[in-house]
Amino acid sequence: MKLQCASCLLRMASCHFKGPLAARPQLMSICDICLQAGQPAREFANPAIAALAEVQLVTFVGTKATVGAASVAKTSRVSRVRCYRKQYESFLHAFDHSELAMKQIPRQRLNQAVLASERGELPVPDLTRSLNEQLAQLGLAVTFQLNEVSYLTRAQIRMKYHHRCQYCGRRGDSIDHMDPVSRSHNNTLANLTLACHECNRTKGDMPYAFFCRLNAKLSPINQQLVAYEQTLTALKSKLQAQRQALAAEVHLHGVIQSPSLNQQRQVNKQLQDVLDSLQSDYEVLCQQRRDYLVTSWQLAQAQERGDII
Numbered sequence: 001m002k003l004q005c006a007s008c009l010l011r012m013a014s015c016h017f018k019g020p021l022a023a024r025p026q027l028m029s030i031c032d033i034c035l036q037a038g039q040p041a042r043e044f045a046n047p048a049i050a051a052l053a054e055v056q057l058v059t060f061v062g063t064k065a066t067v068g069a070a071s072v073a074k075t076s077r078v079s080r081v082r083c084y085r086k087q088y089e090s091f092l093h094a095f096d097h098s099e100l101a102m103k104q105i106p107r108q109r110l111n112q113a114v115l116a117s118e119r120g121e122l123p124v125p126d127l128t129r130s131l132n133e134q135l136a137q138l139g140l141a142v143t144f145q146l147n148e149v150s151y152l153t154r155a156q157i158r159m160k161y162h163h164r165c166q167y168c169g170r171r172g173d174s175i176d177h178m179d180p181v182s183r184s185h186n187n188t189l190a191n192l193t194l195a196c197h198e199c200n201r202t203k204g205d206m207p208y209a210f211f212c213r214l215n216a217k218l219s220p221i222n223q224q225l226v227a228y229e230q231t232l233t234a235l236k237s238k239l240q241a242q243r244q245a246l247a248a249e250v251h252l253h254g255v256i257q258s259p260s261l262n263q264q265r266q267v268n269k270q271l272q273d274v275l276d277s278l279q280s281d282y283e284v285l286c287q288q289r290r291d292y293l294v295t296s297w298q299l300a301q302a303q304e305r306g307d308i309i
């Protein structure tokens with residue numbers, strides 16, 4: 001899903017609009033690059049993201065006002081940034097689609113490079129070149145060749161594990177290097193497993209044994225997540241089927257209002273409410289799990305460095 005930043009007007013993947021790790025998931029009115037450049041998300045209005053946040057039951061960081069002196073005054077400053085940043089859009093899209101690049105380069109580091117490039121301290125990525133070369137222009141090195149896993153191998157691994165994440169048990173299609181790419185360049189089948197997007201991203205640089213040890217402690221939570229995922233999937237398809245049946249009924253009889261139709265609508269609405277509330281509980285649980293894993297890893301690294309005893 002692509003969203004538009006209220007500050008630089010770039011259309012980017014929704015991951016650019018998730019707030020920094022907080023107790024509750026957030027969606028911001030502006031992208032993470034603008035945020036990192038010091039733009040105040042709270043001062044920008046973004047009706048589309050505000051509506052999305054409402055549907056997803058997450059906090060929206062931005063202003064509700066769509067007109068007013070503040071937003072008009074901001075326009076001149078904003079438009080300068082806009083024309084600059086446009087040229088980074090397809091570069092950022094390519095980056096967001098590259099699992100390998102995302103694994104090797106932290107988002108903050110990428111944003112820093114884009115901002116430095118905007119200020120003229122680094123060249124602008126040349127879009128006629130490959131992503132690898134564009135990243136190199138910004139001083140960001142990614143090893144693509146060493147870790148390339150062929151389509152055939154990917155398909156084999158997905159089949160082998162029946163599209164199940166081998167860490168949490170939810171549906172998963174991401175090929176995961178057990179020993180992370182940053183630690184080894186082992187591309188053999190023995191080092192490849194299947195993970196869900198979330199486990200894959202959260203595991204990041206963690207050594208395999210370390211992640212497995214933490215994950216084992218989370219086994220009751222993982223079971224809950226699997227149960228949530230199954231319920232949510234079943235509810236979603238039920239609701240979709242009921243909505244289609246309702247639409248067919250309206251079409252067939254040519255009437256929009258009738259007691260039985262209204263009753264069906266009422267049922268669908270209740271189902272949607274249940275779905276929303278489950279989805280929100282599920283996301284909170286996901287967030288807690290991620291926080292636990294990431295914090296434990298940060299702690300372990302700090303101990304290793306001798307920052308804490």
Ligand SMILES: [Zn+2]
Binds near residue numbers: 005006007030
């Ligand atoms: Zn932006």
Ligand SMILES: [Zn+2]
Binds near residue numbers: 166172199
């Ligand atoms: Zn998983």
